[in-house]
Amino acid sequence: xxxxxxxxxxxxxxxxxxxxxxxGQERFVARNVNSIAESKVYPYLIPAAVYSDDELVGFxxxxxxxxxxxxxxxxxxxxxxxxxxxxxRAAVLALIEKIQALPECGAIYLSLVxxxxxxxxxxxxxxxERTGEIADGEIVMRYSL
Numbered sequence: 001x002x003x004x005x006x007x008x009x010x011x012x013x014x015x016x017x018x019x020x021x022x023x024g025q026e027r028f029v030a031r032n033v034n035s036i037a038e039s040k041v042y043p044y045l046i047p048a049a050v051y052s053d054d055e056l057v058g059f060x061x062x063x064x065x066x067x068x069x070x071x072x073x074x075x076x077x078x079x080x081x082x083x084x085x086x087x088x089r090a091a092v093l094a095l096i097e098k099i100q101a102l103p104e105c106g107a108i109y110l111s112l113v114x115x116x117x118x119x120x121x122x123x124x125x126x127x128x129e130r131t132g133e134i135a136d137g138e139i140v141m142r143y144s145l
Contacts, residue, residue: 003090005048005060005098008036012049015056022080028116029077035061038074045074050091057082058091062099071099073110076119088119092126100145107145111138 008016017033039045044066050058061075073095078088099108110128112119114137123141133140 001052001086001090003057003087003094004051005091005094006051008047008049008059012056016047016049016059019056019059019077019079021077022083025080028113028119029075032059032075032077035059035075039063048095050078050087050094052082052087052090055082057085057087060091060095062095064102069104071102071105071108073099073108076110088122089126092122096126096143105145108143109140111135111140113138 006012013036017031017036019032021029036047039047039061042063045061045063048060048062049056050060056079058078059075060073060077062071062073064071073092076088076091076095078091096108099105109131110123112123120139120141126143128141128143131140131142
């Protein structure tokens with residue numbers, strides 16, 4: 001299974017903000033419209049539409065924190081209609097591939113809401129490990145390159 005990361009633009013913006021997580025997952029990830037707005041306020045954040053072939057299946061937000069120099073996967077979501085098909089794992093792998101090619105990238109970080117066992121299991125399965133840090137109430141994980 002492979003996915004591609006594409007820019008969020010005038011052609012897919014409305015479809016990206018219409019994506020939604022499954023019932024009960026709302027507390028684990030911000031709405032896509034909020035993430036896109038953050039990318040306009042913080043230009044180091046890059047929004048990406050996640051596609052399988054030509055079908056939009058999810059959304060990601062990533063970037064390099066200008067204060068720490070650390071690269072982060074800030075958000076990742078797969079639309080409820082496409083969950084359980086391997087798109088989340090494929091999207092994480094695509095993000096790792098894209099981010100590790102960026103300058104001075106020695107590790108990739110992410111954080112997750114405590115209790116989101118599905119996401120933590122996914123991230124661990126591709127090599128992310130808990131750092132022992134808690135940031136803004138979320139568990140910080142690192143993928144070392």
